[in-house]
Amino acid sequence: MNMSFRIFKNVLKQGFQGMWRNRGMGLASVGSITAVLVILGMVLIMILSINNIVNETQSKFDEVQVFLEDSVKEEQIEEIGNKIKSFGGVKNLSLVTKDDAMKIMKEDLGDKGYSFEGLEDENPLPNSYTIQLENIEYADKVVENVKDIKGIEGVKYYKDVINKLISTANYIRVAGIIAIAILMFISVFIISNTIKITVTARKKEVNIMKYVGASNGYIRGPFIIEGILLGLIGAVLSILIVNYGYEYIFHFINERLYVIFTVYLVAPYTLLKDISIMFVAIGVGIGTLGSLVSLKRFLNV
């Protein structure tokens, strides 16, 4: 064992001792770090899931469905089609007749398709056009133009849905960032107070250490180690909570609600590695910062 290793071992030991002696406040510190990280985890999962939904369904968003009134005659249908084709941004136009619509519906329903047997003559489904847009940007303009054409019963497109999703994601992101920033600040404050208690308890010792010629690192080390340990414990706890908690919720949704819904959610454990790295880094960062703030304020070395 060389000198610097012995010094490191001493500093580490004192850091652990400090944490153990001061475990009441330590618990508060760990709790606050865990809270920050769990909320961060929840926000992350929500945002990632919404992004998933947006991406997965993106292909559907460049389609606009135009439903025609039943009173519209066949020649008029073609006329309407030509009009739509003349609008800018329309890439492709396909007619879905009443019969096509019925077929599609039967196929979609599979076994249950028989309930539509005999309905062919008085088919309730409308004729419709499916417009493929060159780009989703054109959606609003095309829809506006199409609505002006006579004989249109309704227009269905997904841009409002996607807009709502994106703005929800933004709200979650902003609210999450604010909550996390406030909680981080509180955590740093709580930790700096925890360390302050250890500093005060060891003031005499530190004073003697100074006169005997302990290096600044040797004096500061134990307090910073204490902060790092608090951060590390908080990080481990929150990694466990976020992973197991999310797994539980994911399976709950999967079993009780819709499988369709969970398809869009981030699968449990895919995030484990990233979240672990991120949480440990943030936890240790908060801990170290808390110690440094405290040493700056209460320890003159």
Next chain:
Amino acid sequence: MIKFINVSKVYKNGTKALENINITIDKGEFVFIVGHSGAGKSTMIKLLLKEIEPTSGKIILEDKDITKVKNRRIPYIRRKVGVVFQDFRLLPNKTVYENVAFAMEIIGSHPMEIKKRVPEVLEMVELGEKANDYPDQLSGGEHQRVSIARAIVNNPPVLIADEPTGNLDPDTAWEIMKILKGINGRGTTVLMATHAKDIVNCMKRRVVALEDGKVARDEEKGVYEYEF
């Protein structure tokens, strides 16, 4: 060994603590620094311990200019200067042995070396048998001997004693002086700030008398003060 060259110190509140101090202390000397409270004794000690910086002038320790040094160099300067205070400053939850060993652990000494050196030093201050006692089991004189042991355990070339007998009765004070004399006899330069007239007069060592921040007297084999 130690040199103060034109050293002045003015505190932030305007107090002139030292004015133009010039002193040279050679290796192995035993020097008393005497003077009334506020004469500048503590300021001199604080300057040597790098607790404060002089307003002007130069301080040299072991041929090195320590007037202006980076913060992280300061611990290494302090390792060259052992220090003993009037109020002992022992750690109550450590034994005599641990209090002394502590000073070696801090600078990363080898455990074998600590085991060898600490009993040696405790023997020097005649506390070999009290190694496992806690400070609250010790008398005042014994407290001070532990603190001396701690100050010299790392073999500093200079030992500073700031009123080491201030809290002790005369007999005990003499015990401490005997020990300090012994340490000085082994080659350590000793600087002692004191109010103890009898001790200074009996020891017949160099006396630097400070008055209002100036060197009023600097004599070999001096006395505390002349009576007129």
